[in-house]
Amino acid sequence: GNTLASLQMGVWQFDTSSAGLGGCPYAKGATGNVATEDVVYLLHGMGIDTGIDLDLLVDAGNFISGFLGRKPNSRASTALLNKRVA
Secondary structure (H helix, E strand, O other): HHHHHHHHHHOOOOOOEHHHHOOOOOOOOOOOOOEHHHHHHHHHHHOOOOOOOHHHHHHHHHHHHHHHHHOOOHHHHHHHHHHOOO
């Protein structure tokens, strides 16, 4: 998506949100934020060392989502958490 295209154009800094939480208060249902976990997963998949432990990041996003009573909005987190229980 947009993150990959931006990387290919030389952009190297992105605003993300743990578990994709947040959004636009004026657009009901719009997340508005890319999940940090998804961007880190993409970067790691491209062989880019971020220095971030993706498993710990997923745990942190899962914790804050549960604390807030919200569902995480991260595809990478969903896949990795499902893989843990499989």
